[in-house]
Amino acid sequence: MSEFRDNWNVYFQSDFHGRCGRAGSRGKRGIEIRLDREFTWCGHQWIIPAVYLCGQGLVIDFCVESSQDAIQAFMSKWSDIITDSTSSIPAEDLERIESENPLDLQFRPCVVVNGRRLQDYHGHSAIYNPCIGDSHNGSDESIYAANHYGLNSSSAWTIWRYSFPWATTRKPNVKSLSLSLSQTPVSIPGPVFTADIGKEIPFTRPSTNTDHVLKVLSLEPREIDKTFSIPCFEVPRNYISMTYSISPNLPEDAISVTDRFKGDNKRPVSYSQQSSSPSDTDCAASIGIIGGFDGPIAIIINEDHPENTHIAFSSLRFELQKNIEWLITFHEKECDDIILDLI
Numbered sequence: 001m002s003e004f005r006d007n008w009n010v011y012f013q014s015d016f017h018g019r020c021g022r023a024g025s026r027g028k029r030g031i032e033i034r035l036d037r038e039f040t041w042c043g044h045q046w047i048i049p050a051v052y053l054c055g056q057g058l059v060i061d062f063c064v065e066s067s068q069d070a071i072q073a074f075m076s077k078w079s080d081i082i083t084d085s086t087s088s089i090p091a092e093d094l095e096r097i098e099s100e101n102p103l104d105l106q107f108r109p110c111v112v113v114n115g116r117r118l119q120d121y122h123g124h125s126a127i128y129n130p131c132i133g134d135s136h137n138g139s140d141e142s143i144y145a146a147n148h149y150g151l152n153s154s155s156a157w158t159i160w161r162y163s164f165p166w167a168t169t170r171k172p173n174v175k176s177l178s179l180s181l182s183q184t185p186v187s188i189p190g191p192v193f194t195a196d197i198g199k200e201i202p203f204t205r206p207s208t209n210t211d212h213v214l215k216v217l218s219l220e221p222r223e224i225d226k227t228f229s230i231p232c233f234e235v236p237r238n239y240i241s242m243t244y245s246i247s248p249n250l251p252e253d254a255i256s257v258t259d260r261f262k263g264d265n266k267r268p269v270s271y272s273q274q275s276s277s278p279s280d281t282d283c284a285a286s287i288g289i290i291g292g293f294d295g296p297i298a299i300i301i302n303e304d305h306p307e308n309t310h311i312a313f314s315s316l317r318f319e320l321q322k323n324i325e326w327l328i329t330f331h332e333k334e335c336d337d338i339i340l341d342l343i
Contacts, residue, residue: 008148012054013122013163016141030054033174035342042105042183042335049149051342053174057165058111058118060179063149066102066156071131074102091260091327092189099186103127103158106184111164114175118164128157177343183335185253190328192260195219195242205250207332212250214257214328217243217309221320236264236316240324243311252310253331260325263315 009018010030018029030052037048045065052059075082078097081089098104111118126142130153145159166172193201193214201214224237244257314324 010052010054010059012056012059013124014059014161015124016126016145016159016161027055030059033343037340037342039338039340041181041338042107044102044105047149047151048179048340048342051177053171054163055171057163058113058174058177059161059163060109060111061145061149062109062160062162063145063151064105064158064160065152066158068131068154068156070102071129071156074100075131088261091258091262091329092192095187095189095329099188103129103156105158106186108182108184109162110180110182112176112178112180113167114172116167118167120165122163123160124162125158125160128159130154130156174343176341178339178341180337180339182337183333185331185333188330188332190255190330192325192327194323195244195326201328203328205254206330210248213247215245215247217245221322224316230266232268233266234269235266236318238317238320239263240314240320240322241311242314242324242326243309245309249308255331256329257310257312257326258329259313259315260327261315264317 010032011018011020012027012030014020031054032050032052034050035048036050039046047063047065049061049063051061078093078100081093081097109121111121126145128142128146128151142157142159146153146157149159151157188206191201191203193199195216197216197219199216201216202211203214204211218241220241222239222241224235224239226237229235242257246255312326314321314326
């Protein structure tokens with residue numbers, strides 16, 4: 001790392017420059033307890049360089065190392081798809097990209113201080129990546145943090161800062177501190193199928209190697225009400241609602257079924273079309289519409305369904321597509337939890 005002036009201050013819920021999300025919320029700077037704790041977990045080398053005792057809570061920094069070889073192999077494998085701006089990328093490729101990205105390890109920390117668990121936390125991260133050139137190897141934050149902690153400049157680093165409010169009304173005298181890390185489940189693509197009522201699709205759950213059968217119970221063409229709109233744009237409104245059962249049944253968070261492809265992008269409308277569109281202030285229902293400025297539209301619908309059945313919605317399209325290709329996705333943890341005694 002290059003030489004620089006280190007003016008390192010850590011506050012509760014601050015970024016790596018010491019800035020906080022809310023003006024005037026910094027309080028006193030945290031008291032540093034240097035640890036330099038190194039360990040291996042989930043295929044990465046980790047460093048917990050320090051923890052900080054602040055008035056509002058505890059701050060922990062995590063530095064997760066990725067080799068240049070791993071990043072270059074990932075980019076070589078997926079660069080064509082990553083740079084593809086179309087909506088024709090299969091969902092299973094997008095899931096593999098996310099799960100294989102060496103800089104995108106997701107985890108949940110749990111902290112226990114003096115035998116009491118700190119329930120809530122706030123996270124912030126920055127990435128230092130030397131594989132994309134000296135002048136663009138990360139945000140200012142990542143370079144600043146990597147320099148401060150003396151991290152190996154030939155590797156890439158994902159640097160996380162987590163803030164945990166104290167479980168007591170006042171800052172405690174910290175006598176013991178333990179940490180557990182749990183991997184956020186990754187998405188593992190499974191079978192692709194087209195649906196007909198009564199059709200059965202066998203599959204095997206990877207983590208348990210148990211056989212299951214998905215049975216299609218119903219398929220219903222639907223359309224989003226025209227009172228839902230995005231100003232100046234026409235949005236796709238047609239989709240398929242599919243209900244299905246799984247035998248033996250699985251928890252809702254263990255598996256999902258989604259449209260294999262993204263839906264249609266919203267498109268600009270003329271002034272005359274805008275003036276004749278219904279107002280979006282006259283509607284109320286449990287439906288959400290999401291999408292980027294140039295991206296495809298998706299729907300989130302809160303809908304009850306009978307016990308031991310599940311429901312899936314296709315992507316939104318301008319023209320109804322009947323032969324939807326559905327993707328089964330498993331959500332599995334690939335690493336066991338780890339517990340560390342820090343103090």
